[in-house]
Amino acid sequence: xxxxxxxxxxxxxxxxxxxxxxxxxxxxxxxxxxxxxxxxxxxxxxxxxxxxxxxxxxxxxxxxxxxxxxxxxxxxxxxxxxxxxxxxxxxxxxxxxxxxxxxxxxx
Numbered sequence: 145x146x147x148x149x150x151x152x153x154x155x156x157x158x159x160x161x162x163x164x165x166x167x168x169x170x171x172x173x174x175x176x177x178x179x180x181x182x183x184x185x186x187x188x189x190x191x192x193x194x195x196x197x198x199x200x201x202x203x204x205x206x207x208x209x210x211x212x213x214x215x216x217x218x219x220x221x222x223x224x225x226x227x228x229x230x231x232x233x234x235x236x237x238x239x240x241x242x243x244x245x246x247x248x249x250x251x
Contacts, residue, residue, distance in 0.1 A: 146187060147196070148185055153191055153233055153236065154237075156178055156179065156233060157234055159174075160227075161230065163222070163226045164227075171206065173211060176209045176210070176214070177211050178230065179205070180209045180210050180211060181231070182206075183202040183206035183209065187200075187202035190202060198236075202232075205229055208225065209229075215218045223245065
């Protein structure tokens with residue numbers, strides 16, 4: 145896998161924004177599963193591209209969101225984590241877009 149499609153990144157970003165509001169517990173469980181999968185795949189893709197730090201960052205976020213051994217934190221802390229995760233995911237999309245433009249300009 146070379147990359148994760150942008151619509152997937154945007155959909156997960158929208159889900160993280162919605163997580164700010166009080167929703168049923170099942171929504172947060174689904175968010176944990178999807179965020180863990182996304183961050184795990186992002187870590188793998190970043191590692192394959194030779195990035196030194198992003199695999200560790202995405203791996204840590206995947207561990208934080210993992211649904212198998214959940215980390216229980218107060219709601220206000222999770223809101224902050226969701227916002228940081230949102231920024232990380234959107235930054236990843238923009239970073240990859242800039243990198244592709246730079247690679248094309250070298251040709």
